[in-house]
Amino acid sequence: MDRLKFTIEGQQIPFQPRFDKGKGFEMIDLNGQGIVVDISSPLGVPEIDFDLYSSIALQKRNVKESQICEFACKKNGATLGWLIPITALNSVDHDYNNNRFFIKAAYAALHAALDSNLQGCSKEIHLDNTESLSVCDIYEDSICFLVLNKFQISDKTSLDPDCLATNLVARLYSYGYRYAEATILPSNFTAKEAPIGKVRVDTKSGMFNDQFIRSLFYEILPRVDNPIAEFLYLYQVIEVFIDKIFESEFKVIVADLKSKQVDSFEAKKSLSRLMEEMTRFTKLLNRYTKFEHSKHSEVLTSGKSLLPDSNNEQNNLVKIVYSIRSKLVHETRIFHNSSRHSELSRFNFEFSSLLYDIILNFNLDEPETR
Amino acid sequence: MSSMNILHDKRIDAYNVLIDMKVRDYLFIAEKILEKNIYQRKRVRSSSTVYSLLKDDLSKGCIIPPIVLGLTRLTLEQLNISDTSDPNQLIEKLKENCDSIVILDGLQRTYTLMDLEKELSSNNNSSDLDSYMKRTIRLELYIGVNKIGILYRMLTLNTGQTPMSLRHQIEILYSDLLQSDLEDITLVREVEESRARKLNSYSFRDVVEGFNSYIERNELPLDRADLLENIQALESLSLENQQRDLFKEFVLILHEFVLKVKELSENWEFDSESTQISGNPFARTATSIFTKSQAITGLGAAIGKLKEKQLISDIGEIRPIIADYQDDHSIQCGLDKMIVKLDRIKLDSKKIGNAQRMFFTYFFRELLYRESDSFLSFEEAVDGAFNKYYAQVF
Numbered sequence: 001m002d003r004l005k006f007t008i009e010g011q012q013i014p015f016q017p018r019f020d021k022g023k024g025f026e027m028i029d030l031n032g033q034g035i036v037v038d039i040s041s042p043l044g045v046p047e048i049d050f051d052l053y054s055s056i057a058l059q060k061r062n063v064k065e066s067q068i069c070e071f072a073c074k075k076n077g078a079t080l081g082w083l084i085p086i087t088a089l090n091s092v093d094h095d096y097n098n099n100r101f102f103i104k105a106a107y108a109a110l111h112a113a114l115d116s117n118l119q120g121c122s123k124e125i126h127l128d129n130t131e132s133l134s135v136c137d138i139y140e141d142s143i144c145f146l147v148l149n150k151f152q153i154s155d156k157t158s159l160d161p162d163c164l165a166t167n168l169v170a171r172l173y174s175y176g177y178r179y180a181e182a183t184i185l186p187s188n189f190t191a192k193e194a195p196i197g198k199v200r201v202d203t204k205s206g207m208f209n210d211q212f213i214r215s216l217f218y219e220i221l222p223r224v225d226n227p228i229a230e231f232l233y234l235y236q237v238i239e240v241f242i243d244k245i246f247e248s249e250f251k252v253i254v255a256d257l258k259s260k261q262v263d264s265f266e267a268k269k270s271l272s273r274l275m276e277e278m279t280r281f282t283k284l285l286n287r288y289t290k291f292e293h294s295k296h297s298e299v300l301t302s303g304k305s306l307l308p309d310s311n312n313e314q315n316n317l318v319k320i321v322y323s324i325r326s327k328l329v330h331e332t333r334i335f336h337n338s339s340r341h342s343e344l345s346r347f348n349f350e351f352s353s354l355l356y357d358i359i360l361n362f363n364l365d366e367p368e369t370r
Numbered sequence: 371m372s373s374m375n376i377l378h379d380k381r382i383d384a385y386n387v388l389i390d391m392k393v394r395d396y397l398f399i400a401e402k403i404l405e406k407n408i409y410q411r412k413r414v415r416s417s418s419t420v421y422s423l424l425k426d427d428l429s430k431g432c433i434i435p436p437i438v439l440g441l442t443r444l445t446l447e448q449l450n451i452s453d454t455s456d457p458n459q460l461i462e463k464l465k466e467n468c469d470s471i472v473i474l475d476g477l478q479r480t481y482t483l484m485d486l487e488k489e490l491s492s493n494n495n496s497s498d499l500d501s502y503m504k505r506t507i508r509l510e511l512y513i514g515v516n517k518i519g520i521l522y523r524m525l526t527l528n529t530g531q532t533p534m535s536l537r538h539q540i541e542i543l544y545s546d547l548l549q550s551d552l553e554d555i556t557l558v559r560e561v562e563e564s565r566a567r568k569l570n571s572y573s574f575r576d577v578v579e580g581f582n583s584y585i586e587r588n589e590l591p592l593d594r595a596d597l598l599e600n601i602q603a604l605e606s607l608s609l610e611n612q613q614r615d616l617f618k619e620f621v622l623i624l625h626e627f628v629l630k631v632k633e634l635s636e637n638w639e640f641d642s643e644s645t646q647i648s649g650n651p652f653a654r655t656a657t658s659i660f661t662k663s664q665a666i667t668g669l670g671a672a673i674g675k676l677k678e679k680q681l682i683s684d685i686g687e688i689r690p691i692i693a694d695y696q697d698d699h700s701i702q703c704g705l706d707k708m709i710v711k712l713d714r715i716k717l718d719s720k721k722i723g724n725a726q727r728m729f730f731t732y733f734f735r736e737l738l739y740r741e742s743d744s745f746l747s748f749e750e751a752v753d754g755a756f757n758k759y760y761a762q763v764f
Binding site: 062063064065066087091093094095141 | 648649650664716717718719720721722723726
C-alpha cells in the first residue's frame with residue numbers, strides 16, 4: 001500500500017493513521033521516530049467500526065461543499081452510502097454537521113483519505129513546523145468520497161457492495177465525477193449540477209459486474225481528457241451490449257433454422273438485419289432495456305447541436321447517437337477545435353447518463369420481446 | 371558572577387532584560403509556562419537530527435543563543451528591579467509569575483533542554499544531572515510590554531525561522547483572557563463552546579480568528595502555504611498604535627454590535643414560514659448570526675480593510691459609529707434577507723465558510739463606512755454585500 005508521505009527536513013517519511021475514540025485521527029510515522037501529527041476536523045468524533053464501510057475517492061472540478069449526497073435504496077429508503085466533498089469533512093458549515101450517520105460516513109472517508117496516498121491528488125506537506133493538519137491540507141479540494149455502508153447494503157439489498165459502487169461511480173460520471181486515482185480532469189469541463197440531498201438508487205445489479213464496464217469507469221475513462229476519445233470509449237458500452245444481442249439472437253436464428261421453423265431464406269434475411277449495427281442498437285434500446293427514453297431528451301438536444309447539417313429524423317435517440325459515432329469515426333478532423341470539443345463534452349455527459357440506464361436495465365431475457 | 375542588563379526597547383515601549391540563569395531555574399519556569407498556556411506552540415514535529423545534535427552539544431556544555439521571554443502583566447517598577455538589583459530577586463519574581471510569561475523565541479531549545487534533563491535523570495547519573503542543572507544559560511526578558519508589542523516582537527523574532535501562524539501567536543498571547551473577564555464579556559474555550567451562546571460569551575477561537583482577520587486585513591483563514599504571509603502581518607502591525615490593547619477594542623466592538631442588532635431588531639428570530647431556504651438557516655437569532663466565526667472574521671477583515679485603505683484612521687472610530695446606529699427600520703427585513711443570501715452562498719460555494727466570510731466582510735464595509743451608500747442601513751448593506759460577493763466570485 002502506498003502510504004501518505006510528509007517531508008521533514010527534506011526527507012519523505014511515510015505515515016499511517018491511528019484512530020482514538022476520544023480525539024479522532026492522528027498520523028504516526030512509520031520510520032519509528034515517534035512523530036505524531038494531529039488530524040483536525042470540526043466534526044465530532046463518532047463511535048465507528050471502519051470495517052463496515054468502504055470508500056472510493058472521486059474527483060470533480062469545482063465541486064461545492066454543499067454537494068453532499070445521501071444514497072438511499074429505491075425500494076425501502078435505507079441509506080446505503082454518501083457522497084462527500086473533501087471540504088465537507090473539514091467543516092460544520094453545511095447542513096449535515098449534526099447528522100450522526102453523515103458524521104460516521106465522514107470519518108470513514110477520513111480513514112480512507114489518510115490510510116493510503118491518492119496518487120496525483122495529494123499536496124506536498126512540509127512537516128517541520130506542524131502540529132496538526134486537516135485533510136484539506138493534504139488533498140486537493142476537487143476530491144470527494146463515495147462512502148458505502150457495507151452492512152446496510154447486505155442487510156437491505158441483495159447487492160454486492162462492489163456492484164453498487166460501480167453503479168454509483170457510473171451514475172456520477174454524468175455529473176462530472178471521475179474515479180480519482182490517476183484521474184486527469186478534462187479542462188473543458190461543463191458537468192451538470194451534481195445531485196444533492198437524499199437520492200434514491202435503483203439497486204438492480206444490471207451489468208455493473210461486467211469486467212469491461214468496471215474497467216471503463218475505474219481505469220479507462222478517468223485517464224481520458226479528450227472528448228473524442230471519451231465518446232469512442234463510451235460508445236464501447238453500446239458495442240458490448242449489441243455484441244451480446246448478436247450472440248443471443250444468432251443462436252435463436254440458427255436454432256430456428258435447425259428446427260426448420262424458418263427456411264434458409266428467412267434465416268439469411270434475419271441474419272442480414274441482425275448484422276446491421278443500427279438494428280441491434282435499436283433493439284438494445286427498444287427491446288432489451290426498459291426505461292423512460294424521454295428523460296434523455298438532452299441527448300437529442302446536445303446531439304443535434306453536434307450535427308447541424310444533418311436532416312435525418314432528429315428525434316430518434318439511436319439515429320442521433322449512431323450519426324455522431326459515424327461522424328466521429330469518418331470525419332474526426334472536423335471535431336478538432338475547442339468549441340466542438342466543448343459541445344462534444346456536453347453531449348458525452350448526456351450520453352453517459354443514457355448509458356447508465358442501459359447498463360442498469362439491460363436484460364437479454366425479456367420474454368415478451370423475443 | 372551573575373549579572374543583569376536592562377535596555378529600553380522604544381519601538382514597543384518595553385524593557386529588555388538580559389539575565390543569566392541556571393538551567394534548573396529556567397526549567398522550573400518553562401515547565402510552568404508550558405503547563406499553563408495551552409496555546410504555547412507545541413514542539414516541532416521534526417526528525418531528530420537537528421535537536422538531537424543540539425542535545426548532544428548541550429551535554430558537552432555548549433552555549434545556546436538567549437531564549438526570549440515576555441512578561442505581560444508586570445512592569446519593571448512593580449518588579450522593583452534595576453541594573454543594580456540582585457538577579458536572583460528577579461528570578462524569584464519570575465518563578466512567582468509564571469502564568470504571565472510567554473516564550474517568544476526558543477521554545478524548541480526549551481524542549482531540548484527538558485529532553486536532556488529527562489535523559490540524564492533516567493540514566494541515574496546524579497553528578498551529570500547536577501552539573502547540567504547548575505549550568506548557566508542566557509535569557510532575554512521583555513518586561514511591561516503590551517500584547518501588540520509582544521506580537522510584533524514575536525513576529526520579528528520568528529521571521530526567517532520555521533513560521534508559526536499569526537493566529538497561533540495571538541492565541542498564545544491572549545490566552546490569559548480566558549481566565550479573566552473583559553469588562554462584562556467572557557471568552558470561552560472550544561471545549562466549553564456549548565456554553566458560549568450566552569449573550570456576553572464568545573468563543574475564544576472565533577474572536578482570535580476575527581482579530582487575526584483584522585491584523586491580516588483578510589477574512590480567510592490562512593492555509594499552510596500562506597504562513598510566510600506573516601511578513602505582511604508584520605507590516606500591518608507596525609502601523610498600529612502599540613500602546614493600546616487592540617484585541618480588547620476588537621472584542622468590545624463585536625459585543626457592542628451584537629447588542630445593537632439584538633436591540634434594533636427587537637430580538638429577531640428566523641421564521642421558516644416566511645423565509646424560504648434550502649436547508650438549515652445560517653442562524654436562528656440575530657445574536658447567533660453575529661457570534662458565528664464567519665461574521666466575526668468578516669467584521670475583523672472589514673475594519674482592517676477600512677484602515678488599510680485609510681477610510682478610517684483608527685479602529686477606535688468604529689465603536690462610536692455603532693453607538694450612533696439608531697432607528698434602522700430595515701433591520702428585520704435585512705436579517706431575513708441575510709439568511710436567504712447566506713443560504714444561496716451555501717449552495718453555490720466551493721467552501722461555504724470562506725464564501726460567507728467574504729459576504730460578511732463586504733456587509734460590514736457597507737454598513738460601517740461613512741461614505742458608503744448603505745451606511746447604517748442594514749438591508750441595503752445586505753444587498754450591496756451580496757452583489758459585491760457575487761460579482762467577485764461569479
